[in-house]
Amino acid sequence: MTQLLEAAASVFEQVGYTAASTNAIAREAGVSPGTLYQFFPNKEAIAVELGDRYLNRMREAHTQVFTEANASLPLAEMLETVLDPLIDFNCHNPAFLTLLNSSDIPGRLVEDHDALHESLLARVGELIAVYVPAMPADQRTRTAAMAFALFKAGLELVIAHEGAERSAYVGELKASMYRYLEPVLGSGCCDPAGGTAGNPAGEATGSPAAGGGDRRP
Amino acid sequence: MTQLLEAAASVFEQVGYTAASTNAIAREAGVSPGTLYQFFPNKEAIAVELGDRYLNRMREAHTQVFTEANASLPLAEMLETVLDPLIDFNCHNPAFLTLLNSSDIPGRLVEDHDALHESLLARVGELIAVYVPAMPADQRTRTAAMAFALFKAGLELVIAHEGAERSAYVGELKASMYRYLEPVLGSGCCDPAGGTAGNPAGEATGSPAAGGGDRRP
Amino acid sequence: MTQLLEAAASVFEQVGYTAASTNAIAREAGVSPGTLYQFFPNKEAIAVELGDRYLNRMREAHTQVFTEANASLPLAEMLETVLDPLIDFNCHNPAFLTLLNSSDIPGRLVEDHDALHESLLARVGELIAVYVPAMPADQRTRTAAMAFALFKAGLELVIAHEGAERSAYVGELKASMYRYLEPVLGSGCCDPAGGTAGNPAGEATGSPAAGGGDRRP
């Protein structure tokens, strides 16, 4: 089962959900096609289970991401606290993003698959609600959607690069999120910094700007 | 030929490039499979031609998008000038975004397909260079990549909604791009406004915040 | 019409009858597919007409091949007289052999196509009958079939080579046919010579052994 999901993650990441064949997943897992179908009723179910496992592992390993305690922090620190482990997790599990962006998963799965998406979106919304309880629900929904979209878009760039380049993109990602959310969630007024060169004072001001995300050697 | 490309756009948009079948495209166009292959040598060529046409139509119809005259404008106005027609175009041609995000197009096409991507990315980079000529090349590349990613991510949300909701997302998209770029390209210091509720003064300050993009009823 | 048949000959020779497409023939002839079908009802008819033309051209240009006057000659000379122009013709019209060997032409055509084959076979039989009038019909049929098969097999080797090598194969072809037929048609008893090295006296004895067939530079 685990080896099947790992194989699926590998194949999904390489060719995408649609182009991934169950035979290829079985082969990658070192089992026969028949065996795969004793664990999963169909190809969609593999993606769903994989998404669930990713979600659980994120919850288990990085509890702080989903803790409201973060809400007591200033925005910049909260973002650091929340984004760092998320970025790290996705760098080590790139198939998660693939799954998250596979809007072309067909049929009945869409509901289940969107469940993964909605689950994460709801988390973002809750966090926003802690910072700005007065925000109307529809506005909060939009802000959460936009923040989440920003995060996924930036993640793709982060994952697509390695080493120092990856670190730089991590900085850009954090900066873009901070700048987008600061006028809404922050208490201050001016953007204190940015991942963009030319503002080397960034780090000192407390806004997230650079570093980590890639803990692979 | 035109009806085939329109059918392809429709099918690509609905199921993505990989899952789109040439037979389905032919059926949607109301022709036989054989007819499709008198115009295109293979499935990839359809996507390439479609991408080229989109690019040309964008160039022809919205010359101002790619004009450096925009660079003399303040950032907020430049963004309005550039983003509005782009958003509008993509709302009317949603398959363009699908194509732009179809990283799973295989084989020889990849080069042509990436050409589309690179072409747009280069445009963004040029615009940035006009605003901040002193920015180092690698930093400019990253900023352009991030801005483009932001735009695509926001577009997806815009396209996914309709009516007032869509307009609201247009505001969020513009706000996110303005806030990301302002510290780098802008001359001012404070984010003067935002699409986010709670800052109703937004429109008055000249930052892009709401409006257009969806001219469909 | 003529250009169509020439195009057909070229395409048949290159890929064989089955793999030859009518579109390819039309393209090679520089006309549209529709034009082709105004001259021929279907693909088979092209092969039939081509075969007929070959037969007629052989008859017209090389009357002596089918003249019974040859029957007054000794076997060796008759073979020279008959084979030389035949070999020459086939070297210049290689599609003829292709057609002759295309036993996989399907359907109704087979009858027409075999007509070409039968026509040539009958000629061989007639020639044999002149030499050995007493030979029983069934035996004559077999001898003719075998001689014709020998000829086609040798021709293929001849056509497959060029220059001196081709000439050498012409010698082998003539030798094989002479040796096969001599005990039946000839008056002598010993094989007087051969195209095979080691018997350089061959040419002097009057048996066909080498030379010509390839008049292309």
Place this chain on the structure above:
Amino acid sequence: MTQLLEAAASVFEQVGYTAASTNAIAREAGVSPGTLYQFFPNKEAIAVELGDRYLNRMREAHTQVFTEANASLPLAEMLETVLDPLIDFNCHNPAFLTLLNSSDIPGRLVEDHDALHESLLARVGELIAVYVPAMPADQRTRTAAMAFALFKAGLELVIAHEGAERSAYVGELKASMYRYLEPVLGSGCCDPAGGTAGNPAGEATGSPAAGGGDRRP
């Protein structure tokens, strides 16, 4: 696998390699198209595997064909020894000849396919070399090619007939080969006999003239 190859042999024999469809082969074998592709990666591979099997079966079942011990025999006896099992084998496996003559097999297969051809041709050359070691290589090549072509041409006639008629053609085939090779490989001078009626003494003289090859009733 075996049933698939048998089906393929049947279809190839009936319509030739090019016109044979994999679906037809699967249907003839009583399996689905998908099943065929679990054993063979593509159509070419079927022909290659079939050819290999034929070659191996010829080698295993008729070792004497490829034994140099035959070289100690007089030509007539050697031919009997070698040709009889070969003719017999081909009468029972007519698709082998079809494959051998399928010069229109495309693409990568050509190499493998020609390998089959070359393999047999080399055998003939070796046999000739034993009889006439002094023969120059190029001459030996030509003699082998011609003898092989003769054999294939005669085989076609043999296979095309049945019963007594087939036997008669076997006689003609042997006679043609004996007469072609005798002046080169034989020690005597006169053609001692022939398959052709009118020379009833043939059998007595030791030259191959008639009989077997068709052991089917």
Place this chain on the structure above:
DNA sequence: TATGAATGAGTGTTCATTCAT
């Protein structure tokens, strides 16, 4: 008459899924 776009059944091949072992 010549065209060439259109046809649609057919091709070689793939793949999610099943089932006897």
Place this chain on the structure above:
DNA sequence: TATGAATGAACACTCATTCAT
């Protein structure tokens, strides 16, 4: 439980043939 041969509908693509122009 695990296998892997089997399935058959579907896919990308071809081609002999038709027909409106």
